[in-house]
Amino acid sequence: MLNVAGRILLELGSNRRSLVFWALFPALMLLLFGLIYAEGGSTGHSFDRTAPGILIGAALFFSCLGGPITVLVGERERHTLKRVLLSPLPPTRYFLGVFLAFCVVAAGQTVVVYGIAFAFGAAFHGSLPLGVAIVGLSVLAYVTLGFHFGARFARTTEEVNGPLAALGVPLLVLGGTFFDPSILPPYLMAAAQLDPIFHMNEALKAVSAEGAGWRAVADHLLVLGGFALFAALVGLRAYGRLLREEGGS
Amino acid sequence: MLLEVTGLRMQRGGQEVLGSLDFAVDRGEIYGLLGPNGAGKTTCFDILAGFLAADAGEVRLEGCPLGGEARRAVGIVPQEIALYPKLTCRQNLRFFARLYGVRGDAVEARVSGSLRDVGLEASADRPVAQLSGGMQRRLNVAAGLVHDPVLLILDEPTVGLDLASRLQIWNLLRTLRDRGRTLLLTTHYLEEAETLCSRIGILVDGRLAAEGSLEELRGRIPAAEVAGIECEEPTVLRERAEALGFAWRSAGDRTAVWLPERETLEGVAARFEGLAIRGLTLQPVRLEDVYREVIGHPQTPSESSLAHHAGAAVPGPQVDWTP
Numbered sequence: 119m120l121n122v123a124g125r126i127l128l129e130l131g132s133n134r135r136s137l138v139f140w141a142l143f144p145a146l147m148l149l150l151f152g153l154i155y156a157e158g159g160s161t162g163h164s165f166d167r168t169a170p171g172i173l174i175g176a177a178l179f180f181s182c183l184g185g186p187i188t189v190l191v192g193e194r195e196r197h198t199l200k201r202v203l204l205s206p207l208p209p210t211r212y213f214l215g216v217f218l219a220f221c222v223v224a225a226g227q228t229v230v231v232y233g234i235a236f237a238f239g240a241a242f243h244g245s246l247p248l249g250v251a252i253v254g255l256s257v258l259a260y261v262t263l264g265f266h267f268g269a270r271f272a273r274t275t276e277e278v279n280g281p282l283a284a285l286g287v288p289l290l291v292l293g294g295t296f297f298d299p300s301i302l303p304p305y306l307m308a309a310a311q312l313d314p315i316f317h318m319n320e321a322l323k324a325v326s327a328e329g330a331g332w333r334a335v336a337d338h339l340l341v342l343g344g345f346a347l348f349a350a351l352v353g354l355r356a357y358g359r360l361l362r363e364e365g366g367s
Numbered sequence: 368m369l370l371e372v373t374g375l376r377m378q379r380g381g382q383e384v385l386g387s388l389d390f391a392v393d394r395g396e397i398y399g400l401l402g403p404n405g406a407g408k409t410t411c412f413d414i415l416a417g418f419l420a421a422d423a424g425e426v427r428l429e430g431c432p433l434g435g436e437a438r439r440a441v442g443i444v445p446q447e448i449a450l451y452p453k454l455t456c457r458q459n460l461r462f463f464a465r466l467y468g469v470r471g472d473a474v475e476a477r478v479s480g481s482l483r484d485v486g487l488e489a490s491a492d493r494p495v496a497q498l499s500g501g502m503q504r505r506l507n508v509a510a511g512l513v514h515d516p517v518l519l520i521l522d523e524p525t526v527g528l529d530l531a532s533r534l535q536i537w538n539l540l541r542t543l544r545d546r547g548r549t550l551l552l553t554t555h556y557l558e559e560a561e562t563l564c565s566r567i568g569i570l571v572d573g574r575l576a577a578e579g580s581l582e583e584l585r586g587r588i589p590a591a592e593v594a595g596i597e598c599e600e601p602t603v604l605r606e607r608a609e610a611l612g613f614a615w616r617s618a619g620d621r622t623a624v625w626l627p628e629r630e631t632l633e634g635v636a637a638r639f640e641g642l643a644i645r646g647l648t649l650q651p652v653r654l655e656d657v658y659r660e661v662i663g664h665p666q667t668p669s670e671s672s673l674a675h676h677a678g679a680a681v682p683g684p685q686v687d688w689t690p
Binding site: 121124125128129132133196197198200201202203204205206207 | 416417418436438439443445447448449450451452453454458462463465466467468494510
């Protein structure tokens with residue numbers, strides 16, 4: 119597991135451009151939305167409200183959902199998947215290695231996003247362990263989903279970007295990444311309940327910006343946990359199928 | 368025997384791909400599996416490597432069924448370069464060693480040993496993407512070796528390489544054999560098998576149609592030498608050969624005439640005097656002659672790309688004479 123995570127991080131480290139964009143994009147989005155919502159007034163409150171959504175939507179979405187897809191597609195394109203298949207490494211440990219690698223990436227992005235937010239006067243108002251748990255569950259949900267898409271659908275790197283933008287960005291908007299979802303009309307609010315990003319955003323905003331406790335975000339955590347478990351099961355199943363296909367190819 | 372394959376059968380899409388395949392590989396030898404496209408080489412490799420499960424039959428390594436943990440004792444070198452191009456040679460090998468359960472100080476020792484085995488110590492810290500195709504192939508072999516397997520299985524290890532890189536890989540495989548490794552390779556290149564393998568199996572339609580050492584296989588052709596004759600009138604040439612009591616085979620634009628006794632070029636030319644001969648070669652029986660005979664398609668053009676370019680790779684004298 120550590121071996122797989124270490125290898126992924128080494129590869130990411132050698133491709134600094136991805137790392138820079140994974141830091142630059144959320145940083146710029148946070149600055150823009152934080153300053154827009156400040157409306158010339160106090161930036162502290164504005165960045166309090168903006169940072170959680172930007173972390174979940176602009177940072178973790180692209181790294182922890184798009185990243186595992188790219189990892190799996192890359193393994194397939196470079197034929198290394200065959201070597202992994204033949205090794206005694208069980209699929210679950212391979213998956214945990216991918217998850218661990220993107221946890222490290224997520225930790226770095228969290229430091230960048232909250233570092234900027236703190237610089238503009240924001241604060242983390244709730245329980246830090248609860249915040250870490252929400253971010254961790256979000257990473258798990260994204261990575262499992264990415265694992266599923268990577269194993270099931272994406273055959274080449276070019277196939278990754280289109281669906282990610284076409285399906286992912288609307289889910290980000292619906293999930294209230296860039297605005298308060300209370301402005302959504304009732305039918306869209308109902309649809310948002312099915313969007314895991316909505317639950318990630320709402321839970322982290324409640325804890326980070328409003329200081330909410332475990333009980334207040336329990337429903338969101340339950341949905342998120344259930345989604346992550348479901349995505350993990352289908353993701354591992356898709357991975358097993360991918361290995362069989364690779365073996366028979 | 369290190370590896371014993373018994374009664375291996377496989378069907379795909381209702382078609383028999385392997386039909387009761389039996390062969391064995393001895394410790395310290397290079398065993399080559401040859402065969403035309405569709406003969407079952409890749410299916411056999413996939414089963415031995417663990418990609419596919421056979422419908423029937425048994426594969427035993429050191430007397431134990433090959434499966435589960437026993438697979439750690441096998442190293443696989445796929446036909447494609449299967450490496451991480453952005454990582455260095457050392458980082459790649461570390462990853463693959465740990466993947467096979469090598470731990471602690473043994474990792475660095477095995478990585479260094481494998482780099483030394485394939486002659487890439489000086490490039491250990493270069494990213495794979497910066498290596499030449501031949502160096503990447505050698506590292507591909509090292510990735511199969513790094514966990515110190517008792518058997519290394521290579522699928523077409525030199526496919527797509529230029530002559531110089533191919534010769535480098537051949538030297539590497541010979542070195543590995545000399546150090547006591549056991550190698551099983553599938554190949555399309557007859558010269559590769561002829562040069563490297565102590566024993567060769569020729570697969571046809573999923574069955575082992577011939578097997579043995581190079582000498583044993585050559586012994587299947589009842590000839591002391593083969594004369595390759597290019598002639599304006601091949602039909603007349605063949606009639607003359609038959610009249611002289613010589614067997615012949617069509618080999619592309621040549622006619623291969625089997626000579627029961629060794630002869631000189633002048634002697635052969637004299638036997639076919641009066642015919643418009645464009646070219647004449649005289650050489651010992653080669654694997655190519657045996658292969659053509661075994662696969663039963665004597666009119667198929669030679670699959671050996673090196674034969675016309677690398678005379679040095681073909682053992683024995685090879686002389687040309689143009690009248």
